[in-house]
Amino acid sequence: MIMLCTTTIKIPSIYMYPCGYAGGPERSCTCSHQTVTRYPKRISGPMLDRIDIHIEVPRVDFEKLSDNRRGESSDDIRAKIEKARQQQRVRFSGPNNGVMTNADMRVAEVRQFCELDVEGQALIKAAMTQLQLSARAYHRILKLARTIADLAGEENIQSAHLAEALQYRPKGMMV
16 A cells, blocks of 8 residues: 555555566566566556565465474564554654654654664665665665564664665665
């Protein structure tokens, strides 16, 4: 979902090529070169810039899907999220003009609550330069890094949180 001013747009999360096989290990993409070139351009750079997390999710083979080993439970993940949301409620409990979550932060709140150490500043500077990121992307990355730090239970944004936030930018697009 993308919100801009008073308008909300829902975009489906499925973003594959028409054939449905791009990036799959068992079958190659059957789309024409023209389709492969044109299809990603359906969503403009400025629109992509407003999406905070871009993740490519490959198909899962049967062996991994049917494996009985379990990762983190939904209850554990829910507890982490609730704890992070509580941190945000405390953080924004003062006169923050309607800011309730990290995603709601405006530039002033980002400056106040997303301070980086020297290592983090060097990392974001290098990313901004090398990836030619926009000012909007810069603030979105910092807000996402703040959320990642909250989920990790950390008071300060560390370089690892910032690096994780950076990896969620769209691949191959300079936005």
